[in-house]
Amino acid sequence: MAENQDSAALLNGSAMKPDAFDGTKSKYIAWKTQMKLYVVTQRKRLPEQFDRVLMILSYMKGGHAGEYVATFMKKYDADENSVIQTTKTLWEDLDRHFLIDEQAKAYDRLQAMQMGALSAQEFFSKFELCAFQANIHDFEAHFQELKSLLEKALRADIIRLLNIVGETHSPSGKDNSNLGSSRHKVHHEHRLA
Structure with missing residues (x-):
């Protein structure tokens, strides 16, 4: 029964929403894993890569994460094509900023x-x-x-x-x-x- 509920949650995109990320490096890996799982469940609802990028950014609030989003949006306002367009590129950039070396x-x-x-x-x-x-x-x-x-x-x-x-x-x-x-x-x- 539980397996069927889990499968249904993944199929209909109702997996548990991730916590907001504030830029604390020690929390980044756990948040990234949680976020990637959530993005997978949202593929049908958000078929476009850029929409997924914006959804990921919407879970970044406060601290260094909030600053990252503010910078992203300033670039977006200046030139929509100058910002990251795919989740792959976004994760690479987020890793550079938040992954502990x-x-x-x-x-x-x-x-x-x-x-x-x-x-x-x-x-x-x-x-x-x-x-x-x-x-x-x-x-x-x-x-x-x-x-x-x-x-x-x-x-x-x-x-x-x-x-x-x-x-x-x-x-x-x-x-x-x-x-x-x-x-x-x-x-x-x-x-x-």
């Missing part, structure tokens, strides 16, 4: 990372994953930045150990205070720790 969040986590009670293996695995998520794939190109982050994040006893290992493996016998010049060396020192 996962890469930036990963970089923030990388900067705030502390070793704490993690083992060296756990820490380096977590550090490497975070660097990868922050789009740092070439460790040599980002060496100084990563070295600085590691020095800030590692416990003092691990830094001392890495410096000792660096001294014993240095061809000149000098203090090799950098943490490695490549991803391979960081992993080698990681295994020694």
Whole structure:
């Protein structure tokens, strides 16, 4: 019985209306999912793409979302053809404005990372994953930045150990205070720790 009601709701376009979106980035994905489902149920009622665009915009109220709609309408008033005409293009533009940048969040986590009670293996695995998520794939190109982050994040006893290992493996016998010049060396020192 419930399945028949759900199917009927989708067919006749009476799916639950989405909440209004105020531009809060943390709420965007949930609202977008809810809105896309609602748009699907409204296809018969709104066969034209631009009508669907306007319907989506009508669920954006207040905050940054309201500002987005106000800007859209100013452009529309100036030249109707200069504004977004399809839902696909609208979603792409809304994503640029309201989707939280996962890469930036990963970089923030990388900067705030502390070793704490993690083992060296756990820490380096977590550090490497975070660097990868922050789009740092070439460790040599980002060496100084990563070295600085590691020095800030590692416990003092691990830094001392890495410096000792660096001294014993240095061809000149000098203090090799950098943490490695490549991803391979960081992993080698990681295994020694």
